[in-house]
Amino acid sequence: MHRFKEILKAEEKKITAALRDEINRLDPVVRPLVLHLVNAGGKRIRPLMTVLTAGAFGCSDPMIYALGGAMELLHGATLMHDDVVDGAELRRGSPATHTVFGINRSILAGDVLLAACMRIVLRSRNFEIMESVALAAEKTAAGEVEELHNLRNPQLDFAGYLRIITGKTACLAACACEIGAMQAGAPPERSRAAAAFGLELGIAFQMVDDALDIAPQSVTGKPAGGDLREGKVTPMFHFYLETLSPRERPEFIEAFSSGSFSESALRSITSRMRERGCAERTRALASEHLLKAAEYLALVPEGQEREILRALIAHVRDRDY
């Protein structure tokens, strides 16, 4: 992304300004929680996807930055609730919102953000955009419920996994691109292509994230094997299972299902997963989705914005932190 540094910097500045405006319009009682979350960092990837897709289709309407801000706030709402649900202590290297302001306030502030996002999007006066955002918000939360529902379920197959990550991660990325195209007045089939680009990119992003679960703490900043500990079924689980002998499998499945891995067992398993190429196989799956993303991206008008979106594909592929 280095050669686009100047453009990205300029766009990020406008996104940050729009985001600040929207946060200032929130009820004063929730602002401190939102500022805590937003100021902790985040790369504003979703707003960038909105702004860049709109730019590719020739949109110069300043409303696009407010829409980008709405995407970040919707993402923020899901993070606030996710961190409560996961009992996460840290987010973006800072204390998670609920550890500072309490669980109750974080639940309700997330609700404010969710509703505020819809209120902002309404300013576009575009039904298709509003529908896209409402559906994405609904699918994101439903995907998370389905994930909870399938924790420690070794029967969850690949189709189920794909449904879960499409919901919890990819739908919002698809929406971010789609509403950019829609706000630019792109023809419906091009908006659909932009959405499909975001969807495939989001799926690949989550798969790479799942592959990074066994990376050493020195690389990612968090202990390896978190998904195994929490009982999340990802491709890593299935690829590892395939390398086990029929005699080894029942014990592994039993420990996974009952959540009874010892820390030393987790160290051995993640180490064996590394040796046996489970992360590489998962990244290979991600690459297939990135190929599809590139195909859909070809339906977006060429230009600098499309080049940056293409660079995002390589960024997702090569991510190792």
Add this chain to the structure above:
Amino acid sequence: MHRFKEILKAEEKKITAALRDEINRLDPVVRPLVLHLVNAGGKRIRPLMTVLTAGAFGCSDPMIYALGGAMELLHGATLMHDDVVDGAELRRGSPATHTVFGINRSILAGDVLLAACMRIVLRSRNFEIMESVALAAEKTAAGEVEELHNLRNPQLDFAGYLRIITGKTACLAACACEIGAMQAGAPPERSRAAAAFGLELGIAFQMVDDALDIAPQSVTGKPAGGDLREGKVTPMFHFYLETLSPRERPEFIEAFSSGSFSESALRSITSRMRERGCAERTRALASEHLLKAAEYLALVPEGQEREILRALIAHVRDRDY
């Protein structure tokens, strides 16, 4: 409400059918939670307000029942989250959703409902309606954050209390009436009057609820003094404080602020509150808002629907359970 029994029964039937349709469109993983909550009861007051207000303005569009259903789902979303926040065990006499399905799933299912409500409302293709609902959802959650923020704060004055109950309770009632008028195509000033009717009714409803906090458990089904126990500042708190001598006040305020009332202290205080007319004074405040509600209702076209809405005023005033 007895003499309107037949009409109410017919409308409730249509609301229930619309609500069932909308629940069937939700992601299958969240349906059991929503059905648990909805089937536990509830008087569908908000959908009725929507349908009756629309009817008063001559609306016969079947879409109104979907809008009513959206109001009930939005209300349901807030109940699911409230019960988590309050640690409530029971809702409508049944186990609260989170006690059956877990806190995490209840948080995320509430998010699905909030987004689904917006998706349903979008079908009206009416920006004013969508804006009204998004704002109501935002203000409801913000009101709850402000309430949490002011727990055990004896400094909270009447204006602060009014702001909190307007947010957490009355905004949604205002919205329920307003969108009914809007869907009926009422002139803006009449839609505003309908909203103001709902707002005043909602404020009064909450005040009566606060007055009922000291009613004996045999009447309400829950232990008296819950608000004192949880540290909620209501008019009851201030009216009681006024009856204390300057020497008694610091001890009461200290116990309230630190949440250190013993159960026997709560029994004495609620009993004294009863003797000293605190509930009657709170109900008198509610009556002032009901008078305003009646004035605004006069701006709604006359007819059977308006008569039923007027009967709601008496219903709120006389509620003793």
